[in-house]
Amino acid sequence: MNETFACIxxxxxxxxxxxxxxxxxxPALIYGLVLTFVMIKRRKKExxxxxxxxxxxxxxxxxxxxxxxxxxxxxxxxxWIMAPVCTGLMCxxxxxxxxxxxxxxxxxxxxxxxQMTVYFVTVRKIYHS
Numbered sequence: 001m002n003e004t005f006a007c008i009x010x011x012x013x014x015x016x017x018x019x020x021x022x023x024x025x026x027p028a029l030i031y032g033l034v035l036t037f038v039m040i041k042r043r044k045k046e047x048x049x050x051x052x053x054x055x056x057x058x059x060x061x062x063x064x065x066x067x068x069x070x071x072x073x074x075x076x077x078x079x080w081i082m083a084p085v086c087t088g089l090m091c092x093x094x095x096x097x098x099x100x101x102x103x104x105x106x107x108x109x110x111x112x113x114x115q116m117t118v119y120f121v122t123v124r125k126i127y128h129s
Contacts (some may be wrong), residue, residue: 071122078118082111 006014022029086107093103 067126068121070117070126074122075115075119076113079111082114086110 004018006016089107090104093107096103
């Protein structure tokens with residue numbers, strides 16, 4: 001859509017048309033609708049689900065606080081490992097900029113993806129051990 005809009009601006013045509021693909025935004029829309037439905041159903045103040053709101057760290061008791069602290073520590077360490085790796089991968093961008101123009105975006109998004117993966121895998125391992 002950005003490329004189409006840029007072409008419209010540069011061509012100075014009186015009539016123009018743009019289309020947008022909503023398929024990438026569809027999962028976020030569905031998640032938002034489910035979240036809204038759940039929140040409407042839960043008008044009472046109940047304990048919020050850790051799996052529904054992953055950014056809420058469980059801290060009901062001392063064990064959960066320890067598990068959360070350990071997982072946060074490991075996720076923080078993962079950032080220190082992933083940031084230099086992603087920086088190194090960015091050096092390869094000129095080699096295939098024509099083939100894969102979204103490469104820098106994917107590389108930058110690898111950092112939080114790795115962090116969240118490490119956090120959830122650590123929490124799961126500790127809970128199941």
